[in-house]
Amino acid sequence: xxxxxxxxxxxxxxxxxxxxxxxxxxxxxxxxxxxxxxxxxxxxxxxxxxxxxxxxxxxxxxxxxxxxxxxxxxxxxxxxxxxxxxxxxxxxxxxxxxxxxxxxxxxxxxxxxxxxxxxxxxxxxxxxxxxxxxxxxxxxxxxx
Amino acid sequence: xxxxxxxxxxxxxxxxxxxxxxxxxxxxxxxxxxxxxxxxxxxxxxxxxxxxxxxxxxxxxxxxxxxxxxxxxxxxxxxxxxxxxxxxxxxxxxxxxxxxxxxxxxxxxxxxxxxxxxxxxxxxxxxxxxxxxxxxxxxxxxxx
DNA sequence: AGATGATAATCAGTAGTACTGTTTAATTGC
DNA sequence: GCAATTAAACAGTACTACTGATTATCATCT
Numbered sequence: 230x231x232x233x234x235x236x237x238x239x240x241x242x243x244x245x246x247x248x249x250x251x252x253x254x255x256x257x258x259x260x261x262x263x264x265x266x267x268x269x270x271x272x273x274x275x276x277x278x279x280x281x282x283x284x285x286x287x288x289x290x291x292x293x294x295x296x297x298x299x300x301x302x303x304x305x306x307x308x309x310x311x312x313x314x315x316x317x318x319x320x321x322x323x324x325x326x327x328x329x330x331x332x333x334x335x336x337x338x339x340x341x342x343x344x345x346x347x348x349x350x351x352x353x354x355x356x357x358x359x360x361x362x363x364x365x366x367x368x369x370x371x372x373x
Numbered sequence: 374x375x376x377x378x379x380x381x382x383x384x385x386x387x388x389x390x391x392x393x394x395x396x397x398x399x400x401x402x403x404x405x406x407x408x409x410x411x412x413x414x415x416x417x418x419x420x421x422x423x424x425x426x427x428x429x430x431x432x433x434x435x436x437x438x439x440x441x442x443x444x445x446x447x448x449x450x451x452x453x454x455x456x457x458x459x460x461x462x463x464x465x466x467x468x469x470x471x472x473x474x475x476x477x478x479x480x481x482x483x484x485x486x487x488x489x490x491x492x493x494x495x496x497x498x499x500x501x502x503x504x505x506x507x508x509x510x511x512x513x514x515x516x517x
Numbered sequence: 518a519g520a521t522g523a524t525a526a527t528c529a530g531t532a533g534t535a536c537t538g539t540t541t542a543a544t545t546g547c
Numbered sequence: 548g549c550a551a552t553t554a555a556a557c558a559g560t561a562c563t564a565c566t567g568a569t570t571a572t573c574a575t576c577t
Contacts, residue, residue: 233516235435237419242491243401243412245510246394248437253387268387275381286525291379293392298564300527314526322525322572347386353515362509366389369506371497372377430554442535444556458555466543466554 252350260346264335269294270305271343274336277312277328284323311335396494404490408479413438414449415487418480421456421472428467455479 238244257268266274269292276291277283283291289299303326306312311332314324328336351359382388401412410418413436420435421427427435433443447470450456455476458468472480495503 234437234514235420235424237423238416238436239511240507241401241412241416241419241487242494242507243394243397244416245507245514246390246397248514249510250387250390250394253390257385257387268385272382272385272388275385276379279381280379284525292382293378295565296526297528297566301564317525320525320573322570324526343385350386351513353512354509358509358512361505362513363384363386363389365498365502365506365509366393367383368497368502369495370378370383370389370392428554439536440555441537441557445535461554464544464554466541468555 249350253347256346256350257343260342261339264339264342265309266306266311266335266339269302270311271336271339273299273302273306274311274328274332274339277326278333278336282315282325282327284317284320285326286323288326306332309335393494397491400490400494401487404486405483408483408486409453410450410455410479410483413446414455415480415483417443417446417450418455418472418476418483421470422477422480426459426469426471428461428464429470430467432470450476453479 234248254268257271261268261271264271272292273288276288280291285299285303286296288303289296292299294302303312303314307314310329313327313329315327317323317325348359351362354362378392398412401415405412405415408415416436417432420432424435429443429447430440432447433440436443438446447456447458451458454473457471457473459471461467461469492503495506498506
């Protein structure tokens with residue numbers, strides 16, 4: 230159909246961000262599909278790689294998602310053998326989410342797949358501009 | 374709590390876009406609340422201001438939303454007296470969505486409220502950088 | 518030690534959103 | 548003038564992430 234984007238919406242920040250966000254989720258999701266993890270699950274793996282074992286509560290806070298949502302995210306990773314729910318010795322109510330070797334591997338491979346997918350999304354921009362866009366987004370978000 | 378953003382997610386495009394998109398929707402929505410329209414409704418008004426009366430079908434295509442979603446968006450605008458559903462003389466199945474005077478007025482005022490809200494969202498950036506960000510987003514989206 | 522209150526994970530139910538599929542009325546093409 | 552198509556509307560559905568309640572464990576106070 231190629232109706233294009235309506236000019237009046239192109240200077241609406243939420244519209245621009247929404248459209249691009251949707252594309253990004255879609256592309257990253259397709260990229261990760263071969264690993265049997267979705268975007269959120271791979272994000273969780275990355276946090277665990279970077280910051281080490283932590284409880285579901287902590288993971289949720291780090292990722293900005295609800296505690297009950299963490300349960301289902303971790304369920305998937307657990308079923309796939311990518312993380313283990315180990316009882317914390319310090320607090321036996323909590324799990325220490327721990328990456329398995331194949332979890333580490335999946336994170337590593339996923340990172341490349343995501344990077345590729347993102348290059349596709351931003352194919353309208355050359356490399357310096359892609360970097361500029363990222364930098365501006367991070368700066369706009371601020372520290373927290 | 375100020376847990377900040379986890380570094381591993383800050384180079385994930387979907388994460389950056391998602392967070393900022395959420396903030397943008399929230400801020401724009403609050404800005405528009407005084408006019409009793411939500412973000413999507415105001416976007417519809419803007420399209421109608423810019424491109425004149427059109428059918429719901431066309432509006433949906435222009436905005437990239439489903440035909441049935443258009444029904445509820447227009448319901449709200451109709452209830453608020455901001456648009457009228459006039460039967461198209463050329464095709465009596467279709468409505469020609471037409472702005473009322475107060476619809477025009479609301480669009481105009483809303484545009485300023487949205488602009489203010491967006492300045493808040495991007496308070497981490499100065500004006501040239503805000504313009505650069507918009508430009509990059511538009512270019513990344515491409516033509517359609 | 519025992520009682521009280523808080524917390525981690527889980528689960529069931531719910532709310533919000535946008536969709537699919539169907540219906541009605543009107544149009545187009547043969 | 549009849550069949551196929553289309554605009555709008557509506558009901559039901561699917562998906563997502565939430566609230567609230569439950570269980571087990573921990574921390575605190577007496």
